[in-house]
Each structure stands twice: as structure tokens, then as C-alpha cells.
């Protein structure tokens with residue numbers, strides 16, 4: 001493994017690579033600290049301690065501490081980047097839809113012309129396959145490619161599909177605790193991991209960019225730019241672009257992809273007034289869940305709050321044999337998601353942790369207190385339904401105690417995309 005384009009803490013890790021520049025881990029400029037690893041300038045994230053090597057006070061950066069501590073009394077080394085061409089053949093098991101071909105061409109052009117693109121693609125548009133051709137031409141030219149996402153579960157899923165398609169490529173998979181093993185020519189990683197690089201990537205593809213917390217948006221952009229070369233192409237993929245993101249692109253750089261890959265309409269949310277208390281069994285919900293079992297359908301029930309979810313769960317669990325709940329703080333969440341995939345759970349109570357990633361057949365969703373959800377969460381949750389070609393339809397039941405702007409916005413967005421897809425002749 002070579003550390004091309006990386007920030008290195010220890011010269012013993014190098015073999016033939018050359019150091020481009022070395023800097024202290026943390027510098028002080030105009031009385032303000034700056035971290036030379038992650039670029040952080042938030043002064044509240046710098047801490048001092050007494051260093052026994054130099055017998056002096058030293059300053060370190062807490063923002064990037066899980067990439068290895070950097071401090072003012074120790075140097076970091078920026079390693080010279082390198083370009084290596086590869087054949088980069090890939091295999092596709094099916095033919096791209098007309099819309100996917102359109103998107104794939106746009107991405108390829110953006111890569112070849114070093115331009116930026118925002119692909120506003122509905123859930124289930126088949127985004128991953130759209131990037132294959134762009135990656136392939138980039139790698140044939142020797143460009144360094146990174147495919148990143150804020151969420152580690154999305155990263156692992158995308159990696160599996162890329163590894164399956166690009167069988168002969170050396171793909172580095174990187175997330176916290178997983179370091180990569182090749183020369184960083186083709187990296188699949190969490191956005192966070194790009195902090196390890198400096199001016200290295202010629203193409204950066206950011207999947208599910210909106211999954212990043214909005215207040216960290218600037219840090220995300222900064223990290224991507226620092227890891228990229230000056231003329232890099234940046235491709236963003238999302239089903240729910242926020243306005244801040246859209247504002248960074250011109251109209252011609254935003255490509256709308258309103259159709260699902262299988263050519264069926266998006267499921268539209270149904271709003272139903274229903275006040276669901278944590279202390280009283282709700283007959284409407286119970287009836288719906290029983291009917292789901294009868295119809296041999298799976299159900300995700302989405303909650304905005306973990307403790308509310310658990311209380312509601314306690315009332316319903318006695319009625320069903322294959323019912324579970326899951327949240328981001330659940331230590332068994334990975335096991336529970338595996339059970340889901342193995343068809344061992346019929347009803348899953350969940351927080352927004354399952355709004356992306358898991359795709360099941362015969363799935364319907366229920367949202368509890370929909371008035372407490374953002375419009376992008378509602379769009380993502382609705383997007384879980386009808387993803388499979390074998391089962392392209394389903395229900396999105398939104399229980400609420402009053403319709404909000406966010407709810408209307410979500411429904412509008414979905415209908416707008418659907419009519420656009422119809423107009424283009426991309427769905428039937």
C-alpha cells in the first residue's frame with residue numbers, strides 16, 4: 001500500500017513515496033489555531049496539554065482526533081499524489097433504463113470536462129449504476145476517484161455493488177476502523193475519511209449528500225475540496241437536495257431524474273388523521289398491522305422519538321410474533337437489520353435509521369406523528385416502498401394530528417417528479 005495524496009503522521013510508513021510538504025499538526029495564524037489535517041478553525045475544538053517530549057504546552061485538534069491526533073509540536077507530512085491508469089472494465093447484469101443512460105452520459109461528460117453536477121434523482125432511480133461509466137473513463141485516464149457518503153451503512157452497500165461490478169479494480173474501502181489496502185486510486189469511503197487526503201482526487205462522487213447534518217455542511221464541502229485537485233469534478237447524488245446545496249449549482253448543472261429504474265410511479269403518501277397515544281391501544285393501527293400480516297406484507301413503522309417508540313411497541317408486541325424495534329442507539333441494530341433481510345421480521349418499529357439503505361420486497365410504511373418529520377425524511381421514508389421490480393407498488397400511510405407545510409411539500413415534490421417522469425415518457 002502506498003500513501004499517495006495522503007496526510008501521513010509517521011515517515012516510517014513510507015517506502016517509495018515522496019513528501020510534498022511538512023507542516024506542524026496545528027499552526028497558529030493571527031492568534032488563531034488552524035488544524036493542518038482537517039482544516040478546522042473552530043477555536044473551541046482545540047485543547048492544550050503539557051507535552052513531556054518537548055517539555056512545553058502543546059495544542060491538538062479534537063475535530064479530527066479519530067483519524068489520529070495531530071498537535072502543534074509534531075509535524076504531519078503531505079505525500080505527493082500519483083496517477084495510475086487502469087483498464088477499469090465493469091460488468092452490468094441488466095440494461096440501463098433510458099433515464100439511467102441519460103444520467104450516465106451526463107456524468108461521463110462532467111468527468112471528462114472537469115465539471116460539477118447535482119443529480120436530483122428520486123428514490124429507487126438506480127443511482128449506483130449511473131456512475132459506473134463515469135468511474136470507468138476517469139480511471140482509464142488515470143484519474144483518482146472517490147465515491148463517498150456521509151453514512152457508513154450507505155458506504156458499505158455502495159462498496160459491495162461497485163466491487164461486484166468492477167471485479168479487477170483495486171478498490172479501497174475506508175470508514176472508521178477500516179483503513180484501506182491499496183494505493184487510493186479508487187476509494188469508497190465516508191466523507192470523514194477524505195480528511196486523510198490532500199489534493200489527490202480528480203473525481204469525487206458524493207452519494208446521499210443530504211444525509212449529512214446540515215450544520216456540518218460547510219465542513220463537508222471543505223473536506224471534499226481539500227481532498228480534491230484544483231480542477232476536480234464533483235458529482236452529487238441525492239433524492240432530497242436542500243436549498244443550500246442547490247444554490248451551489250447553476251441550472252444546467254442540476255439534472256432531474258424523476259423516474260424509478262423499473263418504470264413504475266412513486267408511491268404517494270396518504271395522510272390520515274389519527275392521534276396515537278403511548279398509553280392506549282390504537283384500534284386503527286392494530287387493524288392495519290393485522291391486515292398487513294394477513295396480506296403477507298412487511299411493515300416499517302417510523303417514529304420521531306425513541307422512548308415514545310418503545311412505549312408504543314410494548315403495547316403491540318403481544319399481538320404479533322415477528323415484531324421488533326430498532327434505533328441508532330440499539331447495540332443489536334446490525335443483527336436486527338440482518339433478521340429483516342432474512343425475512344424473519346414482519347413488523348419493524350424504527351426511527352429514521354431505516355429511512356435509507358434497506359430495500360425489501362412487499363414492504364409498506366407507516367409514519368407516526370408525520371407532523372414531526374421534515375419533508376426530506378418523509379420523501380426518503382416513502383422512497384422505501386416499491387423499490388423492487390418484482391414488487392413495484394405499496395402504501396405510505398402517514399398518521400398525523402394536523403397537516404404541516406413539510407407534509408404538503410413532500411407530497412408535492414413526489415407528485416411533481418412523477419408527472420415530470422410521465423412527460424418524459426420514462427414511466428408508464
Ligand SMILES: [Zn+2]
Nearest residue numbers: 035038061064
Ligand atoms: Zn483537525
Ligand SMILES: [Zn+2]
Nearest residue numbers: 051053054073
Ligand atoms: Zn511535544
